[in-house]
Amino acid sequence: MGTWTSGCSINGISFFKKNISRKEVIYSLFNLRSTDWSESQVEAFINQAVDNQCPTFLDFEADGWYAKVNCEVNFQGQPRQTSLVLKIRKDQATGGLEWVIVSMLNPELFSEFCPERFPFAKARRTTFLSPMSHGTNFGALKRIFEEKINLTDCMEFNPTNDLLNTLAWEVYSGNFQLTRINAVEFHFFQVPNWIFVIKQVAREDFNTGWLVPELYDVKELDVTNYKKECLNLKGD
């Protein structure tokens, strides 16, 4: 597990530096107390990631990863829980990035979808979620929900998405308020043949912070079904 090389000397005391391989770094990112992955799965996953011929890297700007934000909302005066699904969108003209809402879980919150189209496309956008909003646990979402009319600036424009259309109308009419963000998790589809989830684990241990508690081999799982069930995404 790594080799030690001579590092530096401070006040006559020599410190040694440990060379840590990428394989060891990736292994340290797994939640060692989780039961949603096996050692053999992790071994296969890491070997694919560090392959000499074709190593795999994650791409912040690319598609294939989503943030799932679990939040408490107030809908028609009742406290409810739901999750918003967001992804990074890149403006091809300027190269600028932003987080956009692409879906919402628990669509049964709405008894029926609003047939009238919300005016999504505006001549001048006034707000957006910065590409680093995930660093503050999407705290900016609360402010955007309070602005009501500008919420659609932070949504993926899709005229056939009845769920987002209804959400936009409910927020605009004051029936839907975001009260608290409980947790954030990230779902990655960027590594070929694998799906993994990243969640924050807070405990007094070395194996703490943002870790991988769930790893799935796509051979044993239907990706389309996973996206539908976990993220409420259709044909994305």
Place this chain on the structure above:
Amino acid sequence: MRRSVFPFAVFILLTSLSAAAQCDGTPPKAEEYSAQALQKTAYLSTYIQLICDNKTTILKSKGAVDLACKLFLDEDRVVQVSSSNREHVHEYKVRDYFQHLQLLGYTKVEIKWVEVGYVSQLRKGVDGNFYGVITIKQKFTGYKMTFRHTRISPKNTSRWSSNR
């Protein structure tokens, strides 16, 4: 009369400040922003100590609140507070947070660095600004002296005892 001092509340203050920088297409140097942010954090730490200390006069405390608020882009910025005593993270607008601290009236306050701070990679937003996240963690311990008047005998004698 017996006096004792005990930790009243222990919580971690996690302040994540989103920093934006206008730039002409090239990402600014993270080190410059990191140095500025750490300097601001040192000021913030001093102001919080002044605000929390009940020996600080009301006038000085108000001044410290104003100065602390000026460290942020505007007063709509939010401070997230987590506590070892509860599961949820509480959010306060900066001025509300400092005013809340004023009312706590701690006898003694200790602020220790848990994570000195780092600046994430800067990324270009759709408005042309570059955005990064500065994360600073402090362990905040407030000490409060409280007393309970306990009658221990029927002879109208009394004593002060510590109260948790």
